[in-house]
Amino acid sequence: MLRAIIASLLAVASAGALAQTNPTSTDQTRQEFNIAAQPLSQALREYAQQSGDQVVFYSEIGKGREAPALSGSYTRQEALQRLLENTGLKYRRVNAKTIAISTDAPARPEASMQRTSMAAPMRLAQATEPAPAPLPQTQEQGGGGEQAPADSLFGVEEVIVTGTAVAERTKFDSSVAISTFNAEDIAQQAPSSSADLISAVPGFWVESTAGTTQGNVFARGIIQDGGYRYVGLMEDGIPIYPVFELSFYNPDQFVRVDDTIERVEALRGGTAPIFTAGAVGGTVNFVTQTAKDSARGSVKLGVSDYGMYRGDVAWSAPLGDDWGIALGGYYRTSDGVRDPGYTADEGGQFRVKLDRSFDNGSIEFFGKYIDDRSLFVVPIPLTGDPSDPRGVNGADAGTYSLHSEDLARAGLPVTAAEVGLRGSNLEDGIHPQLATIGGKLNWQFNDTVSVTNLLRYTDGEVRFDGIFPGDPPETGAVFAADLGVAANYTVLSTGAPYAANQLVQNHGHWVVNKEFDAIQDDLRLNLNFDTHAVTFGLYVADYSMQDAWSLGNSILMDVSDQPRRLALPGVTDANGFTKYSTFNLLTDYDAMAYSLYAADEWQVTDALRFDFGVRYDTQDIEGTVRAGSQEVAPGVPTDLDGNPATTYDRGVSLIGANRSTVDEDFDNTGFSIGINYEFTPRHGMFGHYTDSAKLPHFDDVRNGVLQKDQVTNIELGYKASLETLVVFATLFQTEFDNVPFQDILANGQTIVRRAETRTRGVELEGEFQPSDALGIRFSITQQDPTYEGFTGSAAGNTGNVIRRIPKTMARITPTYTFMDGAARAYFTYTYAGKRFANDENSIELPKYTKLDAGVMFDVGANWTFQVTGDNLTDEIGLTEGNPRTDVGSGGIGNIYMVRPLFGRSFMGSVTYRWP
Numbered sequence: 001m002l003r004a005i006i007a008s009l010l011a012v013a014s015a016g017a018l019a020q021t022n023p024t025s026t027d028q029t030r031q032e033f034n035i036a037a038q039p040l041s042q043a044l045r046e047y048a049q050q051s052g053d054q055v056v057f058y059s060e061i062g063k064g065r066e067a068p069a070l071s072g073s074y075t076r077q078e079a080l081q082r083l084l085e086n087t088g089l090k091y092r093r094v095n096a097k098t099i100a101i102s103t104d105a106p107a108r109p110e111a112s113m114q115r116t117s118m119a120a121p122m123r124l125a126q127a128t129e130p131a132p133a134p135l136p137q138t139q140e141q142g143g144g145g146e147q148a149p150a151d152s153l154f155g156v157e158e159v160i161v162t163g164t165a166v167a168e169r170t171k172f173d174s175s176v177a178i179s180t181f182n183a184e185d186i187a188q189q190a191p192s193s194s195a196d197l198i199s200a201v202p203g204f205w206v207e208s209t210a211g212t213t214q215g216n217v218f219a220r221g222i223i224q225d226g227g228y229r230y231v232g233l234m235e236d237g238i239p240i241y242p243v244f245e246l247s248f249y250n251p252d253q254f255v256r257v258d259d260t261i262e263r264v265e266a267l268r269g270g271t272a273p274i275f276t277a278g279a280v281g282g283t284v285n286f287v288t289q290t291a292k293d294s295a296r297g298s299v300k301l302g303v304s305d306y307g308m309y310r311g312d313v314a315w316s317a318p319l320g321d322d323w324g325i326a327l328g329g330y331y332r333t334s335d336g337v338r339d340p341g342y343t344a345d346e347g348g349q350f351r352v353k354l355d356r357s358f359d360n361g362s363i364e365f366f367g368k369y370i371d372d373r374s375l376f377v378v379p380i381p382l383t384g385d386p387s388d389p390r391g392v393n394g395a396d397a398g399t400y401s402l403h404s405e406d407l408a409r410a411g412l413p414v415t416a417a418e419v420g421l422r423g424s425n426l427e428d429g430i431h432p433q434l435a436t437i438g439g440k441l442n443w444q445f446n447d448t449v450s451v452t453n454l455l456r457y458t459d460g461e462v463r464f465d466g467i468f469p470g471d472p473p474e475t476g477a478v479f480a481a482d483l484g485v486a487a488n489y490t491v492l493s494t495g496a497p498y499a500a501n502q503l504v505q506n507h508g509h510w511v512v513n514k515e516f517d518a519i520q521d522d523l524r525l526n527l528n529f530d531t532h533a534v535t536f537g538l539y540v541a542d543y544s545m546q547d548a549w550s551l552g553n554s555i556l557m558d559v560s561d562q563p564r565r566l567a568l569p570g571v572t573d574a575n576g577f578t579k580y581s582t583f584n585l586l587t588d589y590d591a592m593a594y595s596l597y598a599a600d601e602w603q604v605t606d607a608l609r610f611d612f613g614v615r616y617d618t619q620d621i622e623g624t625v626r627a628g629s630q631e632v633a634p635g636v637p638t639d640l641d642g643n644p645a646t647t648y649d650r651g652v653s654l655i656g657a658n659r660s661t662v663d664e665d666f667d668n669t670g671f672s673i674g675i676n677y678e679f680t681p682r683h684g685m686f687g688h689y690t691d692s693a694k695l696p697h698f699d700d701v702r703n704g705v706l707q708k709d710q711v712t713n714i715e716l717g718y719k720a721s722l723e724t725l726v727v728f729a730t731l732f733q734t735e736f737d738n739v740p741f742q743d744i745l746a747n748g749q750t751i752v753r754r755a756e757t758r759t760r761g762v763e764l765e766g767e768f769q770p771s772d773a774l775g776i777r778f779s780i781t782q783q784d785p786t787y788e789g790f791t792g793s794a795a796g797n798t799g800n801v802i803r804r805i806p807k808t809m810a811r812i813t814p815t816y817t818f819m820d821g822a823a824r825a826y827f828t829y830t831y832a833g834k835r836f837a838n839d840e841n842s843i844e845l846p847k848y849t850k851l852d853a854g855v856m857f858d859v860g861a862n863w864t865f866q867v868t869g870d871n872l873t874d875e876i877g878l879t880e881g882n883p884r885t886d887v888g889s890g891g892i893g894n895i896y897m898v899r900p901l902f903g904r905s906f907m908g909s910v911t912y913r914w915p
C-alpha cells in the first residue's frame, strides 16, 4: 500500500543538484523565470529547476490545478505568488532551500511527504510525469504493482517526524542518527514483534525471543536490566504511558506492528531526550496511517506452520471536503512456535483516527483499544557446550516450551489471594486490556508562528502470568537429598512413579497485575524565522499505577517439553507447589511530571546548520507500598498451617499490616548541541553532544534507588547519498555516571547494583543498489561496552564487558526484484557476537547467526502473496541467560537455563488492497 501512497505524493525535482545554484540567492533577489502556462505540478517543477529551490507538496494538491504563464524578472516570492494565484494554495519557506506548498492548512507533518531529491534527480524527474489515473499501477522503474519511482534509495528523501520540530526534515537532511521503516519495509520484514522490527537498527541490541511483547532493547551499549528502560517507545509522537520500563512492564505491551502503521522511526541518542523525557538512549516512534485524499484499504490474511492465523485490516477515506477517517487493526490466534499445549497468543487491536483540516490548521482525534494476550517465552534447559547447545533428553530447543496445560492446572496457591490474584490463569500469559485516546491540534497563525498540541489519555491494565525459571534441573535424587526427604516421585496427574535418577526442576508461576492511568499533554510553540526554526515546549503528565505481585509460587516438574507436575511427599502440596508466594506486593503510585524544553535549528548557510536543545524535567512520585515479609517476627518464619513439616507454606511472603509511603521529587536539566554540514548535496556530516538523564521511577523509589541515571552521548556521523549507494556511518560514545540496575532473583529478592559504564563504537547502515533489480541493505555495529566502575561488593567487575550486549552485530538484507518488478525475493543474514549473561562475565553466550528469507508476488494491481521463513537453519542462538540466577553466578553448569531463538518457522500471507 505504501507504494501507492508514495506514488500519490509528488515530488518536484530541484535543479539545485544539477545547476549548482548560487547559495546566496534569497527570496528578495530578482531572477529570470520563464514558465509556460500548464498544470500546476509541472509549473512548480519548472520553478524548482529555475530557482534552485526544492519544493515539497502532496500530489493531490497539484491535481486539476492550472498555473498561469510566468515570464520575466521576479523574486522567488513573487514567482510563487503568481504561480499559486487563484489556486487556493499557499507556500511556506521551510528553510533556505526548501519550499512547502499546502492547501490553506499547513501540510500534515505526520504523513510521509515526499521531498524533491537532490540525490536522485533523475528518478524524481520521472516521478513528476503526470500520474496515470487513478493510481500509477505501471511497471516503470523496475517496480511492480504500486512501486513508485520516487521511492528514494534507503528512504533518504522521506520526511522524518521524530527528534525534530521542523516538519519537512528529510532523513538525509537530519542531523541525528535515525533509522526508518516505511510500510513496505515492514511488510517485507514481516516482524514477529515490535522488538523484532527494530532489531535492524544499528546500535540497538534487541532480544526479541520473549514472544509478542517483553522485547529488550539495549541502545548503544547502555546497560539495563531488560526492557526499554532508556528508549522511548511512542505512537504518533507521544508515549502510550509516560514510563518506558518498570518491573513486568514494557511499553511494547501496548504497541503492535500491524497494517495501520505507516512508518516507524528509530532515533539513537541525539535530540531524543530533548523531545521525549528520559529517552536518553533514543526513541522509537510508530506513526499510524492518516486519511489521504482518496479512499484506500487493504485486508491481509496470514497463516503459519505453527498454528498462527492472523487478519489485518487498514482503511482510510476522506469524509467530505475537510474530514478524513483512518481505521484498522488486527486479530490473531496462535499456538506459538513454543507451543504450550494451549492457545499461546490470542487477541488484537483496533484503532481509528479522524482528522479535519481547517483554514489555518488541522485537528486529529485518535483512539485505540488493545486486548491481546500472548505467551511469555522464557529460558529453557539446554545442555552441551553453549556454542553447540542441545535440548535435554533429545528435546527440540527451537520449539521447547516451559509452559504447559498441566502447569496451568496447578492454579495459584492461597498466598496469591492476599493480593487478589488467586483466580489468575497461566494460560492468559501477558494480557493487556487498554484504551488510549487523544488528539492533535496544528494551528498556523501566520508564516512565522504555529502551535501544535498533542494530548493522550490512557487507561487499562495488564495481567502478567508466566513461568519464571529458577535453578537449572538436577536429578530427583539430588533434589530430594538436599531437602532431606526420600526420593519417592510420582507424576502428579497420573500417580505414575517417576524415577529418581531422572531430572527434576522447580520453577515459579509469577503473577502480576498492573493498572495504568495516564494523561499527557505536549504543547509546542514553533517560530519559523528566515534561518531559525525555534520551538518552545511544555510537557505535562499526570499518571498512576497500581500493582499487585505474587512472585515465587514454585512448582516441581519434570524436564520435558510442556512439563508435567511432580509430587514429592514432604515437599509438594496437593497441586505440586514446593513453595507458595515468596514476594507479595501491593503498591499504589501517583506521579506528576512537568517538562520545559526549547530547541533551535539554525540554518547558517545552505550547507551548514546548528541545532540546540535544552530540557528541564521534574517528577514527583508519591505512593503507598505494602510489601510482604517472610517472617512474622525476627527469626520466626511464616507458616500458614502452623506445621513445620509442610514446608511449602513456611517462610512465605505475607503482607499483613505492612505499609509504608514514598514521596520523592526529582529534576534534571539536559541539553544537546548538534551540527549538520553538507559538503555537497550528496555528502554530509552531522554530530551531537547530548547530556541527559532518566529520572528514577516507581520501582526505583520503592527499592531506594533515588539517584538519576545520567548519560553523556556523543556522536559524529558521515552520510553519503549517491546514485547507487547510501551510507550513514556514526561514531558514538555513551557514558553513564551512575547506572543502577535491579535484578529480581528466583526467590523474589531484588538485587540492586551500580556501575559507571562507557561504550564507544561505530554504527554503519545503508543500502547498495548495484542494479535496478538488486538492493542490499546493511546494518553493522562494532562497540566496546565496558564497566568503568562498579561499587560495593561487585567492584571486581570493573573493566568487564557490559552484560548482555555484544561487541559486534551485523545484518544484511539483499532484495532481488524480478518478473518486471512484480516479484521480490530476499533474505536477511544476522550475526550476533558473543555476549556475557552476567556482570562477572563468567557466563558466556556464544556468537550465533540467523537466516531469514521471503518472497513476495504482486498479482495484478490488487493482490500480493508473501511467504517468509524465519530462522531457516534452525540455529539455537542463545539470546539471553536466566536473569533470575545469573547475577553473581560463578559459571555455567552441565545443564543451564537460557533463552534461544525460536525454531524454524514459515508464514504465508495474502493481501488484497484497493482501489
Ligand SMILES: [Ca+2]
Pocket (backbone or CB within 6 Å): 639, 640, 641, 642, 643, 644, 645, 646, 647, 648, 649, 650
Ligand atoms: Ca507448614
